[in-house]
Amino acid sequence: MLVKGKLPDMDEIIEEPELKFELPNEPEKISDIICKIKEFLRVNGCEDQELNFRVELCGRELMANALEHGCKGKPAGISRVDVSLNNNINQIKITVNDPGPGFNYKELKLQKMPLLEEKGRGLPLVFATADALEFKNNGTSVTIRIDIDE
C-alpha cells in the first residue's frame, strides 16, 4: 500500500536494484551499508548534504526497524536491502525486506510524531523525510523514494 507519494515511475525504468546488501541481525552493520550507499551516491555525482541526510536518516530507520521487529528472536535473521538510483529522473529508491511475520501497517499513525514516548518515531520520521513510502507483503517490505534536487 502506497501511503505517501508515487513510486511506479521508478519501477518502470529500473528492473533490478543497482546495489544489494544482506543485513545480518547485527545492528553495527547498519553503518557499513549506509557508508556504501553514500559512496555509491558520491561516485554517481549525487554528493549533496541534504540528500545524504535524508538517505542516512531513512536508511537507518528502515534497517533498524527490520532488525528490531523483523528479526526479533531470530539470531541468524537476514534482511535484504536494495538500492536503486536513476540519475535521469533524479530519484533514489531504497527497499528493505525483513524475514519477520509482518505487521498491520494500516494502523500506523505516520503523521503523528510521539512526544514523550521513548519509541515510535522511526516510521513517522521516514514519512516526514521521504518523498514516497510504500508497504508491501504484510509490511515485511518497505520502499521509499527520495527525489534529488538538481
Added chain:
Amino acid sequence: MNFIESEDGILVLELEGKLLFEGSHEIKEKAKEYLVDQKVEKLVVDLSCVEFMDSSGVGVLISLFKNLRERGGKMVLAAPTKDVSRVFELTMLGQIIKIFDNIEEAVQSFVGEGKAS
C-alpha cells in the same frame, strides 16, 4: 561520553559521534546510572560533537529527560549540529526539552534557579 561538573551543581554531559539504534541502549543505561548515583538534578547535554542522531538517539534524550523530571530535576540540550537540529525539528523535540544554541546559554539557564523545579 563524558560528565563534567559545572557551577552551581550543574552537570554537563558531553556526547560525541553518532547517537544511533546501535549503541543507544548502552549510552542510555550508563548515563542514567551515573545521574541516579550522583543525584544529578541539573543536566546540560552538550551535543556540539554529535554529528548525527536517529530516532533511537532521540529516545535516549527523552529517557534521560524523564529520569531527571521524575527525581525533581531538569535537563536542557545545547549546541546541536545542523543534522541533529533537523532531527529535532522533525521530531518536535523542542516542544518537550529546551534547546540552546550554545553551552553557556544552557548553563546560564540554570544559574540562580536554586533547586531544580
